[in-house]
Amino acid sequence: MTETATPLALVVLAAGKGTRMKSDLHKVLHPIAGRPMLMHLLASADALEPQRKVVVVGAGREQLAAALGDSAELAVQDPQLGTGHAVQQAETSLAGFKGDVLILYGDVPFVRTETMRAMLERLHGDDRPAVVVLGFEPEDALQYGRVIAQGGVVTKMVEHKDASPEERACRLCNSGLMAVRGDDLFGLLARVGNDNAQGEYYLTDIVNVANGDGRVCAVVVTDDPDEVAGINSRAELAEAESRWQKKRRLQAMADGASLVAPETVWFAWDTVLGRDVTVEQNVVFGPGVTVADNVVIHAFCHIEGARLESGTSVGPFARLRPGAVLEEKARVGNFVEVKNAVLHAGAKANHLTYLGDADVGAGANIGAGTITCNYDGYFKYRTVIGERAFIGSNSALIAPVKIGADAIVAAGSAVSRDVADGELRLVRAEQLVKPGWADRFHDAMKRKKAERK
Structure with missing residues (x-):
């Protein structure tokens, strides 16, 4: 009142x-x-x-x-x-x-x-x-x-x-x-x-x-x-957005965040930034983002509906979707997408990874090209990765599935059954070696090509 x-x-x-x-x-x-x-x-x-x-x-x-x-x-x-x-x-x-x-x-x-x-x-x-x-x-x-x-x-x-x-x-x-x-x-x-x-x-x-x-x-x-100022057209809407963003950027910096290129950072109405946060160029915040102190957000990231705790690092070129949580000192690197997933303290996914509907244990390492296969065309399922687990590059974790603490999933594996604590899981077809086959193939193809001239 x-x-x-x-x-x-x-x-x-x-x-x-x-x-x-x-x-x-x-x-x-x-x-x-x-x-x-x-x-x-x-x-x-x-x-x-x-x-x-x-x-x-x-x-x-x-x-x-x-x-x-x-x-x-x-x-x-x-x-x-x-x-x-x-x-x-x-x-x-x-x-x-x-x-x-x-x-x-x-x-x-x-x-x-x-x-x-x-x-x-x-x-x-x-x-x-x-x-x-x-x-x-x-x-x-x-x-x-x-x-x-x-x-x-x-x-x-x-x-x-x-x-x-x-x-x-x-x-x-x-x-x-x-x-x-x-x-x-x-x-x-x-x-x-x-x-x-x-x-x-x-x-x-x-x-x-x-x-x-x-x-x-x-x-x-x-x-x-x-x-x-009233808003009656698309042009006036864009002008209002620009004015709002300019004021919000100034407020963010006054509150203790560093914006490397302020004019390229776009905030949502409810974005919360802590102190000593660094935001690099071309970062877009959608609604529902909370960023704690001492976080680094590298260039070209899109973050929406996410919570970033102290000491985390994101990007460059990362996308955090609603439900993404990065606990203290967790890291998401370039071309990584996270949706409805928690990376617990110190966990990291540094390259080319999709983590959807997942829990990633503290200290776990997710190798490049890993995906959690969370959707069967009808329902979503969850992947649980234990503490200090190591997921090798180009692995597919087919949910629902649980990877135990300290377990290792070998590179190139498609895992559809639970992996016990400390276990190595290797899911690959056996390699077939045919000595000299490639040389004979190249010679035959070169002859065919010459005959067609």
Whole structure:
């Protein structure tokens, strides 16, 4: 809750069709750093502990219902007659609600919790404003609506299409985000008309209605225009990703990680890096990665859903998939793929290996070209490799199978039965030697080739 302990409700507008995205996926579900933009916004707002959350939807409502589950209530806007009309659709959901209401936009994902809190605190200022607007001052005001204000008090809100040349000269722009008391919101909206260039019911007009009643309306100005940047196209989505990644890289380095070529490292929204971690060039983190202290991740690795404990080393050119765990000082080398497998302390797979659905004991060594054959076309099975076991190069371990502690699997073996502790398992066809056969073959083939000329 806010510091005033006033109950809080969120109204998130997400009814736009997102036509500029040219996508079957709802606009607000397009991911940034591996997380839908709507979920970025809701995570920031959830820090304020809202009692109610209403997402206003239109096209693609089924997708939003699936993504949100029971975490928010949906209100449908159909037809779509403007932002004021959109907020009105939440009236039934908020019937009887006496707290504060934050109005947010699903395609404006990076509003900080601190900014939302500042809006709510201003709503409870001594002059008790009817509406608090979040404003910003971009380098280029473009087509944004303007906030005409003096000393933080709003005298007029105007959309760009309806603004005079003098009003367009104002640099303070409207982000669209507002804080309003639940007791006021729907009464103000009921008095908004649509006599404007678009023929729509503008949310911003509640400020003008309140001003007409002689009430105060206030503006809070963010110091970071990127915080309120909307995303309406693939190009703007890419720009938002780029801005997010740049900030995350700087944060990683400030927290004690070394990024050899920062601009080539891509983080997910929940990536956790410890201190004295080194990340080389062209590393991509998918969601669900936790990296402890003193880990080295070499170039060209892709890591997702994995946990790397202290002193581990990965890559170059390695892929860790969900469920991969590298315990202390374990090593995964070049062109190794690990999925749903644990390498216990000091275990290593240095080259050209696939470890899927496996437990690799402490100190075990997995030779180049080894694969765990974990799938029979219908079911997955697990491979267990004991401590200090040695798996020779180009071996196939056909699960379910267990290799005992200190056992050795000879190179080139296809193992389909358990190997006991300390045992050598050699599974190869016997070598056949035919002296002189190759020389005779070459001579015969050379004669045939000469005869065909």
